[in-house]
Amino acid sequence: MAEPREPKFQWGQPVITETDLVNDGSYPDAPLEALLAAQGARGEIVNVGLVEETGEPVYLVEFADGKVVGVFEEELSPA
Numbered sequence: 001m002a003e004p005r006e007p008k009f010q011w012g013q014p015v016i017t018e019t020d021l022v023n024d025g026s027y028p029d030a031p032l033e034a035l036l037a038a039q040g041a042r043g044e045i046v047n048v049g050l051v052e053e054t055g056e057p058v059y060l061v062e063f064a065d066g067k068v069v070g071v072f073e074e075e076l077s078p079a
Contacts, residue, residue: 002055007048007073009059014079017041017061021069036069037061042079043069 009015021037023030030036037043046068047060059076062068 001052004050004055005057007057007059009045009048009057009073009076009078011045011048013045015043015045015059015061015076016079017043017071018075018077021071021075026070036067037063 017037017039020035020039021041023032023034023036025032027034027036041063043061043063045059046062049058049060049070050056051058057073059071059073060068061071061076
């Protein structure tokens with residue numbers, strides 16, 4: 001396991017997607033490659049986790065349509 005990095009975003013923080021978020025197979029309720037959130041979509045951090053292998057923070061973001069999607073730090077900016 002890699003050394004964990006300090007998360008840039010916190011629970012409850014509003015964020016905006018920096019890129020289109022598409023299903024890479026980790027979102028079971030949508031087809032592979034389906035658009036989950038378009039670039040510029042606003043959401044809120046509802047949980048902060050960690051990728052054990054890399055120590056990289058991963059965020060659960062809830063969007064206005066109710067989808068909760070796992071998102072990496074480089075895919076987000078503060079709202």
